[in-house]
Amino acid sequence: MTLKFYMTPGSCSTGIHILLEELEVPFEVTILNLPAGDHRQPCYLVINPKGTIPALMLDDGSVLTEFQAIAFWLAKAYPRKGLLPEDPLKAATVMEIMDYVVGTIHGQGYTRIFTTDSYLPSGLPDAERERWLRAIEARGHEIVEQGFKVLEPRLPLDGFIAGPKITMADAALFYVSFWADHVGIHLPERVAAHFQRMRARPLVRQVLMEEGYR
Ligand SMILES: N[C@@H](CCC(=O)N[C@@H](CS)C(=O)NCC(=O)O)C(=O)O
Numbered sequence: 001m002t003l004k005f006y007m008t009p010g011s012c013s014t015g016i017h018i019l020l021e022e023l024e025v026p027f028e029v030t031i032l033n034l035p036a037g038d039h040r041q042p043c044y045l046v047i048n049p050k051g052t053i054p055a056l057m058l059d060d061g062s063v064l065t066e067f068q069a070i071a072f073w074l075a076k077a078y079p080r081k082g083l084l085p086e087d088p089l090k091a092a093t094v095m096e097i098m099d100y101v102v103g104t105i106h107g108q109g110y111t112r113i114f115t116t117d118s119y120l121p122s123g124l125p126d127a128e129r130e131r132w133l134r135a136i137e138a139r140g141h142e143i144v145e146q147g148f149k150v151l152e153p154r155l156p157l158d159g160f161i162a163g164p165k166i167t168m169a170d171a172a173l174f175y176v177s178f179w180a181d182h183v184g185i186h187l188p189e190r191v192a193a194h195f196q197r198m199r200a201r202p203l204v205r206q207v208l209m210e211e212g213y214r
Helices: 013-023 067-077 088-114 126-154 168-183 189-199 202-210
Strands: 003-007 027-031 055-057 063-065
Touching: 003 013, 013 067, 013 168, 013 202, 055 067, 063 067, 067 088, 067 168, 088 126, 088 168, 126 168, 126 189, 168 189, 189 202
Parallel strands: 003 027
Antiparallel strands: 003 055, 055 063
16 A cells, blocks of 8 residues: 555645655655635545645555644654754754744745635625735735745755755745745745755656646
8 A cells, every 4th residue: 555645736735745755655646626625525524624735644544634744754754864854953943944834934924825815804894805805915925025034044055954955844945935936925045045956856846847837
């Protein structure tokens, strides 16, 4: 049996897709079309009641959800590639940066840009809607930009977050940097250079090709 990976091209699952390819583990892919609502279908909710991607089904049928949990399991189950460094301080830094990327830059910032509607107060008069939507989206942009600014001095001038090897945090930072390009958010210098180094990796290019990006 192989791992079963539930993903959507161009979403946060791209980060996990990169980790799976870097580890060279066999996995089967199920693609969910988010705009079509595949993630809210009963057959997917049985697998992940949260209705989110990514999700990873293990050989024994157990299912992992949440980016950080999936990445942590991959790093521990396949330790050879050092996705989570041995050194405690480096490991903690990797966890900290990954959590900040997923929880704050993605969870608080990009969700306001991509799912603006979900932040609208209920019972809003129609005439107010547009103004609220613009304000929520603008707040999303501020959170993302501030997040990249916070990370900028934490990034090295070359290599990856914890040294020459990529880690879980590099894959997380990659997907939020990739989105920045698409929503017109400027990346500070070190974040942009990290993005280019990630994008230059053959396996990352392969993942983007597989997900339909040229
Ligand atoms: N905290 C979750 C967030 C996952 C998430 O928000 N995924 C988005 C796609 S990038 C999603 O599934 N959106 C559909 C929805 O929430 O309805 C994680 O780390 O996996």
